[in-house]
Amino acid sequence: MNKAESKKNNDTIPAPLSPRALLATLVCGACSEPLAGTLVTLPCGASVHRACLADLPTSPTSPADSSRPTFVCPVTGASPHSHIGPASRLGNDVTLTEIVGKLAALAGPSPATQAVEEEEEREAEPVSTAAREEKERCDSAATTADDVPPLSSRTSSPSRTSRTRSRSRSPTSTRRSHSPSTARSRSRSPRRDRPPSSASTTAPSDARDAPSPPTPADTTETPLAAWSDFESHFDCPLCYQPYYDPVTIASCGHTGCRSCLLRTLDHAAEQRGEFRCFVCRSPLPGSYLAYHQHPANTALARVFKRGFPEQFAVRKAAVEAELAANAGGATAATAAVNEEEEGADLDAPTVYRNVPLFVCNVALPGEHAPFHLFEPRYRLMLRRVTAPGASRRFGLVMHHPRGGMVGLGTMLRVDDVRFLPDGRALIDSRGEFAFRIVPDTVHVADGGYAAADVETVVDEEFLAAADPVPAGAAVQLAARMRRRFAEAAVLPPTASFDSVADLTALLAAAHRTFLESLPPQHRDAVRRATGDGPPDDPAMLAYWIAGTLDVDDMAKFRLLALRSPRDRLALAAQWVSMSSRAFW
Secondary structure (H helix, E strand, C coil), X not given: CCHHHHHHHHHHCCCCCCHHHHHHCCECCCCCCECCCXXXXXXXXXXXXXXXXXXXXXXXXXXXXXXXEEEECCCCCCCCCEEECCHHHCCCCHHHHHHHHHHHHHHCCCHHHHHHHHHHHHHHHHHHHHHHHHHHHHHHHHHHCCCCCCHHHHHHCCCHHHHHHHHHCCHHHHHHCCCHHHHXXXXXXXXXXXXXXXXXXXXXXXXXXXXXXXXXXXXXXXXXXXXXXXXXXXXXXXXXXECCCEEECCCCCCEEEHHHHHHHHHHHXXXXXXXXXXXXXXXXXXXXXXXXXXXXXXXXXXXXXXXXHHHHHHHHHHHHHHHHHHCCCCEXXXXXXXXXXXXXXXXXXXXXXEEEEEEECCCCCCCEEEEEECCHHHHHHHHHHCCCCCCCEEXXXXXXXXXXXXXXXXXXXXXXXXXXXXXXXXXXXXXXXXXXECCCCCEEXXXXXXXXXXXXXXXXXXXXXXXXCCCCHXXXXXXXXXXXXXXXXXXXXXXXXXXXXXXXXXXXXXXXXXXXXXXXXXXXXXHHHHCCCCCCCHHHHHHHHHHCCCCCXXXXXXXXXXXXXXXXXXXXHHHHHCCCCCCC
């Protein structure tokens, strides 16, 4: 990285906030007061004081289910929602409580707190001074009076002095001896030893009630927090790296990275056991889906991002680099580079680095490929390729009959994902292009699934839409389609069907007619499998025809290995002649 790039990165990183400014951004979601003391993070990601959860009423989840009580979330400003379990049983957020306490110790008392303490002292000081002066005056009057009673009289009845002393002890003085503010003021120098101020006993009451002007110490900002003092608090107990997208388990209060938490749940689901906390091993309420969509701990994430922006930027870059490396995001677009070079070969294959491989069966380019993923390694692969900013791609290769995998496959793009409560996933994907695995690049990625570098398969010849239909089975297919759909008047009677474009139009008409003949409840399923009709690209036409047929994986692999679109179209037409499906 050169100096210009380094300076640009430094400019994009915001300045860190001081502990006092950082604490000002952390407020309780229930009472809107600054976070302090024992804290609890709710399942919605908001943090509140433990005291704000006291005496919250609970109600059953439903009239028929009284074993799972719920309580209404006390967070103000949010849409009304409820959480499972009584609020009193939620665990303390250990990490956030320690971090906020440490920030408060570094920030010290705020100017507002200092002003309140000074005001309490000024209100209490004149009362104690007046009581002391009256006590001294009474003592002097008792010793100088001419009508002093005899000693026996003074011992048998309470004296004026004792009564005066008892009256001179005001309730205010008694309360101040137990108040926190008085305890703090006793550690300071006595008030009478301080220089006279506007709050002296001779000042008017208005002057005593007015707040004192801010001192230079009040306007001085606290120093920044050192990362070395907080690094251990931000370490995830699973990956031992700073938290990224932290999720706090409300039932016990322990926190981990979302990706780390989901990986522990993957293996728990594989063993058909109940989900447990990765620290205390206590049972976790809710399903896998609840933690996959669990909101992040907003307060903890804010402290890391705004209090230590440089460390947050480093952690974010590391996560993105890991995601790109394990999800096939890093690509060497050879074709794109060649376009910029004069005289370069535009037909050169594109190389994709470190592509995740799902070893299962065969899917052709353009074909709809649904899957049910349940193994922990492939569930992790799916989360990585569908993460925000990821390519949503993975490679599909077939098992080799003698073990391992074949060297030819199809790149799939994930269109839709549906996670089940136990962590399994149902995905809808579609083939994009055929690829060949680069030799000696297959390896086991972090997570247990295979990965490799792949390059696109480039056809040896070009088939245009105006080119004639290949002789043989393709011509027979055109004649067959014409005889079947001529009576329906879906095609012009003068069509020759000699070109690939005419054959594509014939197949599109057959596809429309077939969909119209189906009951409405079956049309969507057929349309998902076959798409909206045959593609306009002649090189993809054979793949679409084969996708509508019931052929095995070995036959599909044979079609995938052909690098001539004419040969592929002839082979697909031959399969049609042997098919007994209603469409054909």
